[in-house]
Amino acid sequence: MLFQNVIGQNDLKQKLLKEVKDQKVSHAQLFTGDSGFGTLPLALAFAQLLFCEEPKENDSCGVCSSCIQVKDLQHPDLHFSFPTVQGISKISDGLISEWREQIKEMPYFSSFDWIKRIDPKEGNPIISVFESKEIQRKLRLKSYQGGYKVLIIWMPEKMNSECSNKILKILEEPPKKTVFILVSANADLLIETIRSRCQVVQLPRIKNDTLSSHLMKVFKISEEKCKSITAFSEGNLIRAMEVAETQDGEEALKDAFITLMRSSYKKNVIEMMNWADSMAKEGKERQKIFLKYTLHMLRQCLVKNYMGDELVQVSTEEADFISKFSPFISGNNIREFMKAFDEAFYQLERNANSKILFTLLCFQSMRYLHKQ
Numbered sequence: 001m002l003f004q005n006v007i008g009q010n011d012l013k014q015k016l017l018k019e020v021k022d023q024k025v026s027h028a029q030l031f032t033g034d035s036g037f038g039t040l041p042l043a044l045a046f047a048q049l050l051f052c053e054e055p056k057e058n059d060s061c062g063v064c065s066s067c068i069q070v071k072d073l074q075h076p077d078l079h080f081s082f083p084t085v086q087g088i089s090k091i092s093d094g095l096i097s098e099w100r101e102q103i104k105e106m107p108y109f110s111s112f113d114w115i116k117r118i119d120p121k122e123g124n125p126i127i128s129v130f131e132s133k134e135i136q137r138k139l140r141l142k143s144y145q146g147g148y149k150v151l152i153i154w155m156p157e158k159m160n161s162e163c164s165n166k167i168l169k170i171l172e173e174p175p176k177k178t179v180f181i182l183v184s185a186n187a188d189l190l191i192e193t194i195r196s197r198c199q200v201v202q203l204p205r206i207k208n209d210t211l212s213s214h215l216m217k218v219f220k221i222s223e224e225k226c227k228s229i230t231a232f233s234e235g236n237l238i239r240a241m242e243v244a245e246t247q248d249g250e251e252a253l254k255d256a257f258i259t260l261m262r263s264s265y266k267k268n269v270i271e272m273m274n275w276a277d278s279m280a281k282e283g284k285e286r287q288k289i290f291l292k293y294t295l296h297m298l299r300q301c302l303v304k305n306y307m308g309d310e311l312v313q314v315s316t317e318e319a320d321f322i323s324k325f326s327p328f329i330s331g332n333n334i335r336e337f338m339k340a341f342d343e344a345f346y347q348l349e350r351n352a353n354s355k356i357l358f359t360l361l362c363f364q365s366m367r368y369l370h371k372q
């Protein structure tokens with residue numbers, strides 16, 4: 001992967017380029033941030049730069065044999081560890097072709113995307129002690145090409161404690177010229193002793209303009225639409241693409257939002273239950289996007305009420321609904337709304353039952369809309 005194919009993140013690219021140029025590469029790095037910000041693509045570009053035989057000023061060359069090997073995910077000194085469902089494969093190498101396929105198809109992907117790919121039953125993927133033994137074995141080998149050995153551990157927060165302790169030992173006494181790149185979506189879940197041994201590379205969200213022009217280029221959709229998708233995607237490419245990819249992606253979000261608010265306002269319990277039913281059938285990513293979308297729309301109502309139309313970031317159709325709906329959102333109920341939808345998002349990430357979750361949101365919305 002070339003740096004130029006990583007979307008945005010220019011400051012971090014410069015920082016990593018400088019590290020390599022100055023030959024001050026830290027042996028353990030923790031790339032952290034939401035997968036949709038580009039943690040894995042940035043790690044892959046960094047690894048490619050470490051191996052590149054003729055790096056350019058701002059990127060690896062992309063044409064030397066090392067670059068080609070990294071691009072094909074076949075470089076003999078580049079190793080990967082990632083979570084696997086133990087019943088399917090105890091070690092990462094057992095799923096290496098699925099891993100390569102995923103990255104070649106789409107290097108921006110979440111752990112949900114990964115589980116869906118490797119296990120139709122969506123079991124619980126972990127990095128187990130079997131993998132840590134593999135890591136020890138691989139890192140003991142001399143590097144094939146005499147340069148760096150790089151190990152990318154994707155989602156290290158999924159290491160169980162036995163594995164974490166083994167990895168910690170290797171991090172304490174790293175083999176020569178070995179670079180560990182831990183790519184984490186939730187570094188808070190890593191044990192402190194591992195975190196403290198790594199140089200932290202915190203990825204910020206992708207800037208709205210960058211994300212919006214990327215969507216325009218890839219999906220050939222209107223600027224207005226790209227901007228409104230970007231407005232609630234929180235700099236997260238995976239989330240933005242999920243909406244942009246489907247023809248009526250944004251339309252469907254808007255309709256679901258309107259149905260929720262209308263039926264809750266009318267206290268129409270049958271409609272509310274039907275709505276919760278249909279939401280529960282959606283995929284998890286889509287459910288999460290809906291919650292983010294709702295938070296965004298509620299905020300836009302508030303912006304309209306307190307600051308006027310010019311600052312509202314919505315499409316023309318959304319503006320239509322907001323102009324009628326915004327009087328029902330005020331300082332009186334916005335905090336409760338925000339709290340309920342934030343909490344739902346948090347619960348969804350922890351595998352809460354989505355039927356119960358969306359039913360609860362209906363009744364909460366009903367209560368908050370009628371709060372005087």
Ligand SMILES: [Zn+2]
Pocket residue numbers: 051052053054055060061062063064065066067
């Ligand atoms: Zn090269």
